[in-house]
Amino acid sequence: MKILNVDQIRALDQSTIQHEPIAPINLMERAALAFVDWFADHFPATMTTKIFCGLGNNGGDGLAIARLLLEREYPIEIYVVRYAPRESDDFMHNHRRLKLVTENVRYIELSHDIPAIRHNEIVIDAILGSGLSRPTEGIVKSTIEAINRAPATVVAVDIASGLYTDQPNAPTDVIIEPDYTITFQLPKLAFVLPKNGRYVGDWQIVDIQLHKRYIDLAPTPYYFTQARDARLLLHKRDRFSNKGSFGHALLYVGSYGKIGAAVLAARACLRSGVGLLTVQVPGCGYNILQTAVPEAMCLPDKNQQVLTGQSEVESSDPAEYTTVGIGPGIGKAPETLVMLRELLRTLKKPIVVDADALNLLSENSNLLDKLPRNSILTPHPKEFERLTEKWDNDYQKLTILREFAKKYKVIVVLKGAYSAIATPDGDIHFNSTGNPGLSTGGTGDVLTGILTALLAQGYDPIEAAVLGVFSHGLAGDRAAEQRGPIGMTASDVVDSLRWD
Numbered sequence: 233m234k235i236l237n238v239d240q241i242r243a244l245d246q247s248t249i250q251h252e253p254i255a256p257i258n259l260m261e262r263a264a265l266a267f268v269d270w271f272a273d274h275f276p277a278t279m280t281t282k283i284f285c286g287l288g289n290n291g292g293d294g295l296a297i298a299r300l301l302l303e304r305e306y307p308i309e310i311y312v313v314r315y316a317p318r319e320s321d322d323f324m325h326n327h328r329r330l331k332l333v334t335e336n337v338r339y340i341e342l343s344h345d346i347p348a349i350r351h352n353e354i355v356i357d358a359i360l361g362s363g364l365s366r367p368t369e370g371i372v373k374s375t376i377e378a379i380n381r382a383p384a385t386v387v388a389v390d391i392a393s394g395l396y397t398d399q400p401n402a403p404t405d406v407i408i409e410p411d412y413t414i415t416f417q418l419p420k421l422a423f424v425l426p427k428n429g430r431y432v433g434d435w436q437i438v439d440i441q442l443h444k445r446y447i448d449l450a451p452t453p454y455y456f457t458q459a460r461d462a463r464l465l466l467h468k469r470d471r472f473s474n475k476g477s478f479g480h481a482l483l484y485v486g487s488y489g490k491i492g493a494a495v496l497a498a499r500a501c502l503r504s505g506v507g508l509l510t511v512q513v514p515g516c517g518y519n520i521l522q523t524a525v526p527e528a529m530c531l532p533d534k535n536q537q538v539l540t541g542q543s544e545v546e547s548s549d550p551a552e553y554t555t556v557g558i559g560p561g562i563g564k565a566p567e568t569l570v571m572l573r574e575l576l577r578t579l580k581k582p583i584v585v586d587a588d589a590l591n592l593l594s595e596n597s598n599l600l601d602k603l604p605r606n607s608i609l610t611p612h613p614k615e616f617e618r619l620t621e622k623w624d625n626d627y628q629k630l631t632i633l634r635e636f637a638k639k640y641k642v643i644v645v646l647k648g649a650y651s652a653i654a655t656p657d658g659d660i661h662f663n664s665t666g667n668p669g670l671s672t673g674g675t676g677d678v679l680t681g682i683l684t685a686l687l688a689q690g691y692d693p694i695e696a697a698v699l700g701v702f703s704h705g706l707a708g709d710r711a712a713e714q715r716g717p718i719g720m721t722a723s724d725v726v727d728s729l730r731w732d
């Protein structure tokens with residue numbers, strides 16, 4: 233699914249109006265109806281609902297929503313925040329329609345017009361939408377502050393008032409802090425950025441049938457991966473396949489005290505469909521790995537504590553494996569750096585690079601140029617900052633991310649809620665699955681195993697990253713259903729992996 237910018241959203245609105253064709257007021261009615269359907273599914277008609285409307289089209293939506301909720305017998309109080317002398321045409325149209333059914337519309341011009349909001353009430357925020365062009369001030373700001381102070385449940389229409397759709401807000405901006413955002417047709421870039429969490433709440437898209445062809449043709453670097461997008465990427469298995477059909481992966485994982493990372497990555501790799509798996513661990517990990525993961529072959533490193541790449545048993549050249557995953561739990565010993573340097577000198581196919589392998593790259597940035605094209609790097613934000621520079625805000629972070637992926641021709645999975653996957657062509661795919669239960673040690677090692685397995689099976693590296701990150705998050709969601717987000721562990725994520 234695409235994420236479009238504000239200008240494109242406006243053009244999409246116009247394109248729908250022209251091509252369907254549909255009158256603007258009817259499109260607004262459709263949006264209001266979609267909102268009300270969601271609202272009625274979530275809140276009973278016994279709850280007092282205060283709706284705050286601005287003077288643009290977001291306010292117009294609010295007035296239409298108010299009328300539709302009155303029809304459904306919600307006890308609703310309607311407030312219009314009169315911050316400017318002019319209203320939008322569709323606002324005025326809906327204002328007239330509303331006046332036909334109720335006289336009970338109140339106007340907020342000064343602070344003392346703002347009503348007290350009690351708990352057990354619902355607030356619908358339709359003050360400002362995607363047309364926000366400057367920070368909130370005056371009576372708009374005071375109303376937002378009053379809503380944020382109130383102990384009520386707040387639902388934003390389209391986007392929280394005061395939040396920009398696709399540019400940074402200043403830290404001093406006053407913005408609605410909703411419990412829910414119900415947005416029209418497409419996700420907004422602002423929703424997937426960490427600093428905006430409290431200005432978005434739980435968000436959901438409602439379909440208002442905007443012009444599909446416009447969306448299909450609109451250029452954008454930003455995508456949001458949903459189940460239907462991920463499902464299209466999944467390879468079907470040939471009935472006459474054999475284990476040789478699904479690649480032979482090599483994992484370089486673990487160090488003394490961190491053999492668990494090796495076990496997690498290896499188990500995840502096997503649960504993600506790799507044909508054959510060899511795991512190289514420091515000597516101290518040999519018995520552990522062979523016992524915990526009997527399906528994997530194990531190469532004990534000749535060093536007991538850390539990886540050097542040298543083994544006491546005869547082993548093939550890493551370049552002979554279908555792909556390599558390196559990083560979880562390996563530490564940053566000088567011998568391990570030598571191994572990484574040698575690997576990057578000889579390997580020419582895409583590999584997966586995580587954790588301390590990334591930290592070694594940050595400390596030896598001359599190695600970045602040696603990464604095989606289309607390799608997948610999986611930093612969490614701290615690791616990414618070490619590889620690049622500090623950022624002032626999430627939008628600048630996205631710019632740095634895109635530049636990095638383009639410059640080194642690699643795929644970067646910047647992990648976290650809505651993990652951002654940057655490709656060498658400058659696109660960013662945000663992931664939709666996952667939950668805070670994944671914020672626990674070892675879940676990143678699981679991701680490395682998954683991505684290594686997908687590369688081994690011959691997935692295109694961008695598709696491997698998008699599908700792997702989606703499935704990892706989905707497994708996390710299943711684990712959270714079974715164990716709860718607090719009790720779940722990285723092992724539960726491995727056990728919850730499914731590929732269908």
Ligand SMILES: NC(=O)C1=CN([C@@H]2O[C@H](COP(=O)(O)OP(=O)(O)OC[C@H]3O[C@@H](n4cnc5c(N)ncnc54)[C@H](OP(=O)(O)O)[C@@H]3O)[C@@H](O)[C@H]2O)[C@@H](O)CC1
Binds near residue numbers: 288289320361390
């Ligand atoms: N395409 C879709 O998906 C559909 C969208 N729909 C709905 O339309 C909404 C967008 O409507 P919109 O463009 O009228 O914007 P909205 O924010 O209501 O008001 C803009 C006005 O506010 C003003 N203003 C700006 N900042 C301000 C501030 N800080 N303080 C005070 N005023 C401020 C601004 O002034 P200006 O910038 O022109 O000076 C302008 O006059 C969208 O969110 C959705 O709800 C649906 O109905 C149908 C399908």
Ligand SMILES: Nc1ncnc2c1ncn2[C@@H]1O[C@H](COP(=O)(O)OP(=O)(O)O)[C@@H](O)[C@H]1O
Binds near residue numbers: 647666675
């Ligand atoms: N709040 C969250 N929502 C969704 N996914 C999350 C969240 N927190 C962490 N994750 C995911 O969990 C994984 C954590 O990886 P990482 O930080 O490398 O952990 P570790 O190094 O302990 O294995 C990443 O895939 C990340 O996207």
Ligand SMILES: [K+]
Binds near residue numbers: 290361388392393
């Ligand atoms: K709003």
